[in-house]
Amino acid sequence: MSSPVPPSPPRVAVVIPAYNEEDTVATVVQVALDFTPEVVVASDGSADLTAEVARAAGARVVELPHNRGKGPALKAALEAATADYVVMLDADLVGLTREHLEQLLAPVLAGDLDMAIGVFEGGGSFASDWGNKLTPNLSGQRACRRDWLLSVPRLGEERWPEPPITDHLRETGARWGYVELGQVRQVLKETKRGFWKGARARTRMYADLLTYRRRKRRG
Template sequence: MSRERVAAIVPAYNEEANIACVLQVLCDVPEIDQIIVVNDGSLDRTGAVAAGFPKVLVIDQTENQGKGAALKVGAESADADILLFLDADLIGLTVSHVQQLIEPVLDGETEATVGIFDGGRTSTDWAQALAPFLSGQRVLRRTLLTGVDHIDASRYGVELQLHRQLKRMGKVPKEVILKDVSQVMKEEKLGLAKGFAARMRMYWEIIREIPRI
């Protein structure tokens, strides 16, 4: 009996320096049947770097539309019943981490998982300990996306939208500890001032989704 197909979806905006490490890990995971990068209007070589991996399907968006829209495009393009969402700027990700996220859904133990950083960096560990539902590392069955409200307009608020959807359906995602995994901070990518401004925009996009939970 053949197993269900799994598609990995990686939304990316100006991640030329970081995305290759994530994609190399995904290419080495035997349970993953399809890898999709949604290049969300990047101004750098993100799309070209992703296209350098033969297993990766790159979807180029001419303008930046936000993380929610990128995930929606990726999900609609995926040929799989199980979807893996991963950020493009992860540090320390391994094949084992990805398998730990996928296997509980593949095995029928749960319909969704969410990855929680632990032991990577204090800043990212604390953020996810306080609000694990904001993690961008998750696996879920495609059927759980049915009826998600305005996901394409939610930008960084997409994690709250997914949390709301699962809560509405009575589904509790299994938390999977991603030991020694973290991600590149915005201040590291953009410099202190621009990175802080980008972080504040991200927080605002998340906060404005809270009333809809």
């Protein structure tokens, strides 16, 4: 009598939307490749070497010809991926390890959550930690099924995908929760672009986030 064939392990991809992140994207890609062989970076019309650096680090790279925003870049990466599950990461993370990705994905694979959302803890940056904790629904570190994320309405239309994802979680009755990512932080916009350019970019981001519901009502 033949032995039963063990089930295949779940296939997981890491998807990384990136815009002008040549200084940090390689490190994020390398950590992701230590976790899974399928890593997709979507360069959102980057004007620097983001695409080249990510490709040299071992990622599959999708290049958007123009800067359209994180939402379209995320959707492009998801469409290029093939795995059943995805871990979504920002390209400007510092302190990330394979263990963080395992922690983020574990409750989804176990069936306890439909989406796990990572929040920073003790990463060494007060602004990064507390900004993430005050608005955890805006975190770019998430794990879920790829088909669920692709089903989010307006995902590829909104510059920032987090508000439509949050709406879809609520509207579908999905189970979500937060996972602490110890010693991880993001490089602040003000650090990457200089104080005034970074502050303007942050202001534009929050203005866009705050007007999401108005755009949604208009259809």
